[in-house]
Amino acid sequence: MTLTTAKTTPSQVETFAKLYLESKPAEISDETIAQLCDWLMDEFHQLPLNLQFSDYERYADAEEMFADIDRDCLWISADRYDCAVYPNPIYGFIFQGMHDYDHYLTGSDFSLEGEIAAYKFAAKRVPSLEIRKILYSEIVLRSAAYLYLGYAANPKIVFP
Helix, strand or coil, X not given: CCCCCCCXXXXXXXXXXXXXXXXCCCCCCHHHHXXXXXXXXXXXXXCCCEEEEECCCCCCCHHHHHHHHHCCEEEEEHHHCCCCCCCCHHHHHHHHHHHHXXXXXXXXXXXXXXXXXXXXXXXXXXXXXXXXXXXXXXXXXXXXXXHHHCCCCCCCCCCC
16 A cells, blocks of 8 residues: 655744644534544444454554555554543544544545545545544644644644
């Protein structure tokens, strides 16, 4: 599998990161959260992988993750799905598995450009604009904050 190469600039990463870091958490309706969870469960049932929970397993890069996916296995790190939007942590686990598989299907790495490619791929499948906005916050903006800071920012959903 060929990975996409990063074409975004450090200033783009900073701009997206600051949108995430400086924005107040969005208010999301119970109806939207229920719709998001239903969609995630549907996505989960379509994943052709064996998702594995891990407190310790981390992928150094997308190529390492792709190699596991080629073996029908994907490790999901507990610290990667700690978003408060989900009523149950299983949905964060499912989200991370779906998102990582989207990286695989798009051949995209963990750069900002790779996250944007994975977001666009997922956004085509979601049932509403509200869920697209949640995914944009989770995938593009939160990833930009990680790339900018060098560590995971406190999780939140923002609609800047």
